[in-house]
Amino acid sequence: MANAAISLLESLGIAAIRICAEAGGVLLLLIASLRWMFIPPFRIKEIIQQMEFVGVKSLLIVLLTGCFTGMVMTLQIYYGFKMFSAESLVGSTVALALLRELAPVLTALMVTARAGSAIAAYLGTMRVTEQIDALCVMAVNPVKYLVVPRIIACVFMMPLLTVFANFMGIIASYFVAVKILGINEGIFIANIVKYCGLSDLYNGLLKATCFGFLIAVISCYKGFYTSGGAEGVGRATTEAVVASALAVLVCDYIITAMML
Amino acid sequence: MGIIRFEKVTKSFKDQLVLNELDLDIAEGKTTVIVGRSGGGKSVLLKHAIGLIKPDSGEIFIDGKPTTKLGEFAHNELRKIFGMLFQEAALFDSMTVFENVAFPLREHTRKSAAEIATIVKERLNAVGLVRVDKKMPSELSGGMRKRVGLARALVLNPRIVLFDEPTTGLDPIMTKAINSLIIDTQRHFNLTCVVISHDVESIFEIGDDIALLYDGKIVEHSDTFSMRNSTNPLVKQFFSGSQEGPIQII
Numbered sequence: 001m002a003n004a005a006i007s008l009l010e011s012l013g014i015a016a017i018r019i020c021a022e023a024g025g026v027l028l029l030l031i032a033s034l035r036w037m038f039i040p041p042f043r044i045k046e047i048i049q050q051m052e053f054v055g056v057k058s059l060l061i062v063l064l065t066g067c068f069t070g071m072v073m074t075l076q077i078y079y080g081f082k083m084f085s086a087e088s089l090v091g092s093t094v095a096l097a098l099l100r101e102l103a104p105v106l107t108a109l110m111v112t113a114r115a116g117s118a119i120a121a122y123l124g125t126m127r128v129t130e131q132i133d134a135l136c137v138m139a140v141n142p143v144k145y146l147v148v149p150r151i152i153a154c155v156f157m158m159p160l161l162t163v164f165a166n167f168m169g170i171i172a173s174y175f176v177a178v179k180i181l182g183i184n185e186g187i188f189i190a191n192i193v194k195y196c197g198l199s200d201l202y203n204g205l206l207k208a209t210c211f212g213f214l215i216a217v218i219s220c221y222k223g224f225y226t227s228g229g230a231e232g233v234g235r236a237t238t239e240a241v242v243a244s245a246l247a248v249l250v251c252d253y254i255i256t257a258m259m260l
Numbered sequence: 261m262g263i264i265r266f267e268k269v270t271k272s273f274k275d276q277l278v279l280n281e282l283d284l285d286i287a288e289g290k291t292t293v294i295v296g297r298s299g300g301g302k303s304v305l306l307k308h309a310i311g312l313i314k315p316d317s318g319e320i321f322i323d324g325k326p327t328t329k330l331g332e333f334a335h336n337e338l339r340k341i342f343g344m345l346f347q348e349a350a351l352f353d354s355m356t357v358f359e360n361v362a363f364p365l366r367e368h369t370r371k372s373a374a375e376i377a378t379i380v381k382e383r384l385n386a387v388g389l390v391r392v393d394k395k396m397p398s399e400l401s402g403g404m405r406k407r408v409g410l411a412r413a414l415v416l417n418p419r420i421v422l423f424d425e426p427t428t429g430l431d432p433i434m435t436k437a438i439n440s441l442i443i444d445t446q447r448h449f450n451l452t453c454v455v456i457s458h459d460v461e462s463i464f465e466i467g468d469d470i471a472l473l474y475d476g477k478i479v480e481h482s483d484t485f486s487m488r489n490s491t492n493p494l495v496k497q498f499f500s501g502s503q504e505g506p507i508q509i510i
Contacts, residue, residue: 138367
């Protein structure tokens with residue numbers, strides 16, 4: 001019994017040390033990235049390439065996510081609100097949920113799955129095939145060349161993608177509510193204008209910016225410090241996706257609690 | 261003092277002692293081959309020379325200057341006198357052959373696109389590669405990748421070139437070609453070359469000096485003739501490949 005307790009404590013201790021070491025590693029990479037971000041030369045070409053990869057190439061999947069989220073939310077809320085004759089509030093409720101919560105969070109999860117995993121796999125492959133060492137040997141700082149452009153790209157592209165998800169979600173909601181469920185068009189739009197303010201949009205965009213930052217830093221960290229060949233790259237990619245998704249959800253709660 | 265000098269360098273990874281108060285002097289303008297058992301710390305030693313790994317203790321001198329306490333910027337400046345050919349060439353997967361070789365020029369010189377194109381073409385021709393500049397590294401054979409890696413390592417005219425197992429995994433003809441390339445390049449540019457190799461034939465073909473790394477230390481370091489006739493049982497066993505002797509098979 002005593003041995004089992006000691007063993008349990010030992011496992012907890014090892015896990016705690018590992019988590020602290022990982023958090024410390026992420027923090028150190030973050031500090032190095034922030035430092036190199038402001039030291040010239042500024043790698044505009046790499047930043048634009050990453051913006052295209054994270055932003056433009058994620059657009060379709062984000063639009064689809066926004067579209068179907070808006071449609072499903074409209075159906076669910078309509079059948080809920082119909083019970084107490086509040087169908088007129090469907091549009092504003094869906095819009096509020098999208099602007100404040102669903103669009104930034106779902107966009108972040110899609111970007112994590114598409115771009116975060118790709119970042120971790122790309123940097124991990126570069127690490128295990130000594131390409132990152134080759135950069136160092138050529139007197140090119142790998143944090144500046146590889147990590148900084150990805151952080152900047154994610155931080156700037158996440159809010160933009162969230163705007164597209166919001167737009168698509170509300171348009172999709174309009175079609176389901178007005179064209180399929182028969183809610184009055186004027187009431188649908190008037191209630192959105194009445195109950196949704198710019199502050200709701202800004203809240204969502206602030207969250208999206210934070211999520212973009214977290215996804216980039218965690219994915220870069222996992223990829224940058226990969227070891228163990230092809231298996232290590234696979235592990236780093238999985239860990240990057242899981243850790244980024246969890247960080248997004250935890251951060252979402254913290255920001256929401258602070259904003260309300 | 262040699263151009264690269266290791267002084268009492270010690271390095272451990274977790275509980276494993278890889279370099280144990282190692283001393284080594286690498287002479288300028290010569291090819292020094294470092295030999296030793298697989299996993300014995302040869303690549304670690306090479307990476308210490310260029311600052312990719314910091315020692316736990318000891319000092320590494322490049323051109324007589326201590327390097328272990330150099331900051332990021334100073335170390336980057338120092339690295340510009342180095343070129344390195346990695347074991348698997350370490351070409352950038354996302355770039356073409358041309359872009360790989362042009363990369364150091366774009367990073368560290370203000371040459372025009374036309375000048376860069378000319379230099380890259382010259383370097384690729386020098387390593388015997390033509391009409392491959394638009395290919396991706398994945399489209400090249402192992403030997404071609406190594407030659408592109410060598411062209412990239414030499415493109416900034418470094419004084420010191422490090423080779424991490426340049427002929428491992430190549431067929432005998434390609435091994436011979438890479439060895440000739442190393443010898444010709446070293447003579448042509450009067451380079452200091454440090455080579456890690458397991459291939460006994462290649463070691464005596466390209467090396468001016470040979471150093472045997474065993475148990476974290478350099479146990480013998482001399483010219484190829486002396487090494488070939490060495491009475492040191494470790495050297496004799498290593499080059500004969502015998503299983504009997506002081507080197508234990510683990």
